[in-house]
Amino acid sequence: MSERKTVRLDLAEHSQNLEFDSGCTSLLECLEYNKFSVSYQCREGYCGACRVKITEGQVVYNQEPLAFVREGEVLLCCCKPDGNITLTLE
Numbered sequence: 001m002s003e004r005k006t007v008r009l010d011l012a013e014h015s016q017n018l019e020f021d022s023g024c025t026s027l028l029e030c031l032e033y034n035k036f037s038v039s040y041q042c043r044e045g046y047c048g049a050c051r052v053k054i055t056e057g058q059v060v061y062n063q064e065p066l067a068f069v070r071e072g073e074v075l076l077c078c079c080k081p082d083g084n085i086t087l088t089l090e
Contacts, residue, residue, distance in 0.1 A: 010086040011036075012055060020081050026062065027087075028076040038076060038089065045078035052076060057085030 009018040009030065024030040028050055031038050040050040045065030051073050059079040069075055074087070 007081045008084040009081060010056070010084070012086055012088045013090055022080075024080070026077055027059070027074070027079055027081065031076065031089075036089070040077050043077045045075050048075060050076040053088040053090075055086045055088060058082045059085065 007020050009020045009027070010016075011018065018030065018034050020027070020030050024033065026043075028038060028040055028043065038050060038052075041047045042049070045061070045063060045067055048065075048067030048069075051067070051069065053072055054074045055072070058081075059074050060082045061075075061079045063078055065075050065078055067075060
């Protein structure tokens with residue numbers, strides 16, 4: 001039996017908490033499943049269109065992104081949370 005881990009995903013500007021299920025392939029997929037409209041293009045970390053601010057916590061990347069990612073930013077399309085996180089989608 002596989003163990004599915006869930007973590008809390010806080011969206012600062014929406015005052016909303018979501019659960020990220022380990023069955024999701026990325027933060028982008030989780031947000032789309034929860035009916036959030038998020039800008040993206042490539043879904044693989046090449047373009048940087050899905051860049052958002054992370055104010056708490058850390059993520060792990062499915063593959064190393066080619067787009068430039070500054071300190072305090074993440075690319076939603078190619079990462080998963082490493083514990084509870086807080087994002088600003090603006």
